[in-house]
Amino acid sequence: MKKIAILGAGIYQVPLIKKAKEMGLYTIVFSIEGNYPGFKYADKVYYVNTTDEDEIIKIAKEENIDGICTTGTDVCVPTIGKVCDTLGLSGVSYEAAVCAANKSDMKSKFMEGGVKTAKYAIARNLEEAKKIIADMELPIMVKAVDSSGSRGITKIKEATDENIVAAIDSVNKVSKLDYFVVEECIEGVEFGAQALIYNGEVKFIMTHGDYVHMGDTGVPIGHYVPYNINNEILEESKRQVELSAKALGIDNCAINADFILRGNDVFVLEIGARAGATCLPEMISIYYGVDFYKVILQVALGEAIEEFNTDNLVPNVCKLLMADKTGEITGITLPEIYGENVYDISCDYKVGDKVNKFRIGPDRIGQIIVKGDTIEAAVSEMDELIKEIHIDIK
Numbered sequence: 155m156k157k158i159a160i161l162g163a164g165i166y167q168v169p170l171i172k173k174a175k176e177m178g179l180y181t182i183v184f185s186i187e188g189n190y191p192g193f194k195y196a197d198k199v200y201y202v203n204t205t206d207e208d209e210i211i212k213i214a215k216e217e218n219i220d221g222i223c224t225t226g227t228d229v230c231v232p233t234i235g236k237v238c239d240t241l242g243l244s245g246v247s248y249e250a251a252v253c254a255a256n257k258s259d260m261k262s263k264f265m266e267g268g269v270k271t272a273k274y275a276i277a278r279n280l281e282e283a284k285k286i287i288a289d290m291e292l293p294i295m296v297k298a299v300d301s302s303g304s305r306g307i308t309k310i311k312e313a314t315d316e317n318i319v320a321a322i323d324s325v326n327k328v329s330k331l332d333y334f335v336v337e338e339c340i341e342g343v344e345f346g347a348q349a350l351i352y353n354g355e356v357k358f359i360m361t362h363g364d365y366v367h368m369g370d371t372g373v374p375i376g377h378y379v380p381y382n383i384n385n386e387i388l389e390e391s392k393r394q395v396e397l398s399a400k401a402l403g404i405d406n407c408a409i410n411a412d413f414i415l416r417g418n419d420v421f422v423l424e425i426g427a428r429a430g431a432t433c434l435p436e437m438i439s440i441y442y443g444v445d446f447y448k449v450i451l452q453v454a455l456g457e458a459i460e461e462f463n464t465d466n467l468v469p470n471v472c473k474l475l476m477a478d479k480t481g482e483i484t485g486i487t488l489p490e491i492y493g494e495n496v497y498d499i500s501c502d503y504k505v506g507d508k509v510n511k512f513r514i515g516p517d518r519i520g521q522i523i524v525k526g527d528t529i530e531a532a533v534s535e536m537d538e539l540i541k542e543i544h545i546d547i548k
């Protein structure tokens with residue numbers, strides 16, 4: 155029986171853990187302790203922080219694992235790289251993973267590799283930041299380089315000392331490093347792509363449209379595929395994914411890419427060596443008629459993967475269910491009857507559970523995924539179904 159290690163036990167790792175079990179793999183889950191839904195599906199759980207590289211390598215050796223992977227999260231990707239390098243497993247290299255985990259190193263590799271990305275410079279304090287900003291057009295972004303989920307990122311429209319100091323404070327709250335980046339702000343439309351690269355070969359690139367909730371920063375709350383923009387832009391975004399992967403030396407993993415489209419120019423915001431969250435693996439599965447969680451596991455085990463069907467692409471859309479206030483769930487009504495176009499409608503919680511008013515991704519309370527003959531049909535069916543979903547909170 156092959157042994158697979160999965161990092162993380164949250165809502166986005168649950169389908170990966172379940173699939174591993176279904177494939178008959180001995181499934182070892184690593185996560186910090188907490189009320190995480192993935193624990194109960196695992197054969198074995200180690201309560202270790204997924205960023206604790208040394209401890210996870212030690213256990214991976216003792217357990218003699220055959221593969222290691224995750225989905226939907228960036229923080230543990232360097233650990234995966236280190237385990238793969240040390241144990242000679244199939245997966246992203248440590249060097250590439252570490253590079254992707256630092257926005258400054260990533261951008262520097264992007265520049266070397268000819269990837270189109272926003273202009274940036276490194277600063278360590280107010281004086282340095284001011285100097286850089288003086289040479290850039292406003293607005294600009296001040297960003298922590300070693301965080302994710304929009305933490306430590308501020309958009310500055312007016313370059314006053316007060317604004318810059320506040321932005322640096324926000325970097326310092328989340329960053330462990332003594333520098334940050336100042337970056338040109340690209341004002342345009344955000345979208346993304348999912349891809350898989352295996353043994354140096356790009357197996358697919360799926361460009362998708364994003365629904366974004368505008369809070370303090372943009373938070374993705376859904377996606378749709380295909381993304382109907384003109385073919386040149388689609389081809390250019392695919393080219394940028396390939397250039398980005400090459401620039402970072404990413405191989406043997408899924409790729410999550412974020413773009414901003416300004417006019418006809420596609421800028422790469424960042425790429426991650428793992429699949430996206432927010433239903434994206436399910437969307438890949440529907441679009442290409444594969445089981446993408448299975449593919450992630452096959453890649454991690456170094457096995458042959460399923461073929462991606464590019465002839466009969468199936469349009470589909472997903473949205474998160476969100477609470478409009480913080481409180482306790484008093485009732486859940488989901489549509490009772492729906493057709494075969496509905497892939498999933500689920501609530502993550504039950505009556506009596508406490509939930510948060512939606513602000514960031516982890517506040518989600520459920521999801522809906524619908525396919526259709528066209529993306530318009532899928533979206534309209536989803537919109538009708540959403541009207542029938544009632545989650546009461548008091």
Ligand SMILES: Nc1ncnc2c1ncn2[C@@H]1O[C@H](COP(=O)(O)OP(=O)(O)O)[C@@H](O)[C@H]1O
Nearest residue numbers: 272295301302303304305337338339340372423
């Ligand atoms: N250069 C930029 N121009 C415009 N918006 C940006 C830029 N950099 C970041 N953002 C905004 O901030 C969000 C988070 O930035 P990103 O670099 O993707 O970091 P994170 O790792 O936190 O997701 C982006 O999705 C986008 O909304």
Ligand SMILES: [Mg+2]
Nearest residue numbers: 303412423424
């Ligand atoms: Mg991002």
